[in-house]
Amino acid sequence: MRIIEKVSEMQQQADAWRQEGKRIVFVPTMGYLHQGHLDLLRTARRLGDLTLMSIFVNPSQFGPGEDYQSYPRDLDRDIRLATEVGTDVTFVPLAEEVYPEGYQTHVEVTEVTRNLCGRSRPVFLRGVATVVTKLFHIVKPHAAVFGEKDFQQLVTIRRMVRDLNMDVDIVGHPIVRESDGLAMSSRNVYLNAEQRRIALRLNQSLQRARVLVDAGERRAEALLARVKDFLTGDDGVRIDYVQLCQPETLEDVSLIDGPTLLALAAWVGPARLIDNCVLRPPS
Amino acid sequence: MRIIEKVSEMQQQADAWRQEGKRIVFVPTMGYLHQGHLDLLRTARRLGDLTLMSIFVNPSQFGPGEDYQSYPRDLDRDIRLATEVGTDVTFVPLAEEVYPEGYQTHVEVTEVTRNLCGRSRPVFLRGVATVVTKLFHIVKPHAAVFGEKDFQQLVTIRRMVRDLNMDVDIVGHPIVRESDGLAMSSRNVYLNAEQRRIALRLNQSLQRARVLVDAGERRAEALLARVKDFLTGDDGVRIDYVQLCQPETLEDVSLIDGPTLLALAAWVGPARLIDNCVLRPPS
DSSP states (O other): OEEEOOHHHHHHHHHHHHHTTOOEEEEEEOSSOOHHHHHHHHHHHHHOSEEEEEEOOOGGGSOTTSSTTTSOOOHHHHHHHHHHTTOOEEEOOOHHHHSOTTOOEEEEEOSTTSSTHHHHOTTHHHHHHHHHHHHHHHHOOSEEEEESSSHHHHHHHHHHHHHTTOOOEEEEEOOOBOTTSOBOOGGGGGOOHHHHHHTHHHHHHHHHHHHHHHTTOOBHHHHHHHHHHHHHTTTTEEEEEEEEEOTTTOOBOSBOOSOEEEEEEEEETTEEEEEEEEEOOOO | OEEEOOHHHHHHHHHHHHHTTOOEEEEEEOSSOOHHHHHHHHHHHHHOSEEEEEEOOOGGGSOTTSSTTTSOOOHHHHHHHHHHTTOOEEEOOOHHHHSOTTOOEEEEEOSTTSSTHHHHOTTHHHHHHHHHHHHHHHHOOSEEEEESSSHHHHHHHHHHHHHTTOOOEEEEEOOOBOTTSOBOOGGGGGOOHHHHHHTHHHHHHHHHHHHHHHTTOOBHHHHHHHHHHHHHTTTTEEEEEEEEEOTTTOOBOSBOOSOEEEEEEEEETTEEEEEEEEEOOOO
16 A cells, blocks of 8 residues: 655656556545445445545535534554555645645535535535545546445536546445444444434434335425434434435425435434435336 | 547547657637737647647636627638647537536636636636636646736636646746737727727837836836826727736735736727736836
8 A cells, every 4th residue: 555645746646557558546535434435445446457545634625613623533544444455545635735825716516516415514515526626636537436425425526527527437336334224424433322323213214215105105295204203203313404306406306206315414412414315216 | 630529539539648648738719819829839839749729719708798609700710720830639629518408517716816807707717717627627738828918817727727736737928919019819800990009008008107117116006097097098998907916816016016917908999908017126
């Protein structure tokens, strides 16, 4: 495993690999790796000649009062885990090279970012679009792998890549879950045992929705009411949003008459958690 | 001279040249070439192995009521002229490939775009930053050459390239002028003989400013008053702006105590013309 910190070194190395005809597959992360990340890296390894990960806790995608400072970090462990799954290079940029003095440029995707997390975290998706653009210019990948847990992030990046003619294949990877169904997240470390148990209601509420849709429910309003009711429970879960959306435009739908994204975000104790699934009504 | 229209063909060709170790130097244009463009192409030819021009009248950098529809076009003549100066490839994208259905992504540079043309043409620099980003992703140049006539455009692109870690050298080229001093512009074709004569006052007012600064004038306010007075003349010129700015941040200066950009935009009949120079006070 090679670790690269400097932007110019990364770019020169990427150019050299490209001249040799190597296919670079990239997994951008904020570190504190879990099995979900490792699955993305395994997928990347299958898709190319060089598996490249970045670790960068990107300040511009955190809003005021969010957990930028407290976001968990453990570089040594990350390097060890990524090495075990065959990652070739980890790019760990220096913050002052990513956002130099006088920095003032942003990439905005205006429509698919309005709903869902875009409502409660207005700077998040602009920060993601901008830093992914920067990382693509530094790492020069042929393909990049993103998890589907942050579905809106994936949709935003796909749209950005298409709109800006970036020559990068975007690969989505299904959500990886703990054995009891909780979606893996670096933020799960914020949960105590009781909260960890309560957090199961996120995935369970998605399962309930599946059952209801399989039983014939098509009305978004009715379904959302049932999901919110279950998710809130007696205590311990504070809903940020529960929404049913068209999976490409992320616009709200009122009737489930095709593949429909059910996405939710909720606070459990100190952790804001997200989860989602695509509902497919039986035909 | 080879003409490429499709984005995917251009990207594949660029990748192939890069694998062969060829240096691609790029001159993006809106066509209707004049000697200024041809000088950019000659410079590009000196700097690399492959000289690549694009011709695209970019709708997103024109505001409502601006001259997008009437902007002059003559592709056959452009190809002939570019061939004569040794251009290897001209990329002429299809509008529907540049802005596909559902298009919604913008690149914004927020500070250097506030002043000068950014005031009267609020969408212009966002449109330029976005389309240049797209063209860089399609053409994959090692370097790109831009004229200094649109000084703010050049500053904006330099800032964007640095902020987004684009691995492209940006080369500025001095303003090319007619023998009587009028800065070359595709929009000069809008001028009748009388307006053409009146338009000389733009460059003449820059020369006046130089004389005043050489004679010891340091106060921006006093200098701007003299320049505006001369530029307006008796009739025929309507000033959009005349400003003195720090040449990198483009912030207004009140005292000329180092290299200072004098930039102006004015309407002469149907044409909005721009010109500029960097004033250097004698030490």
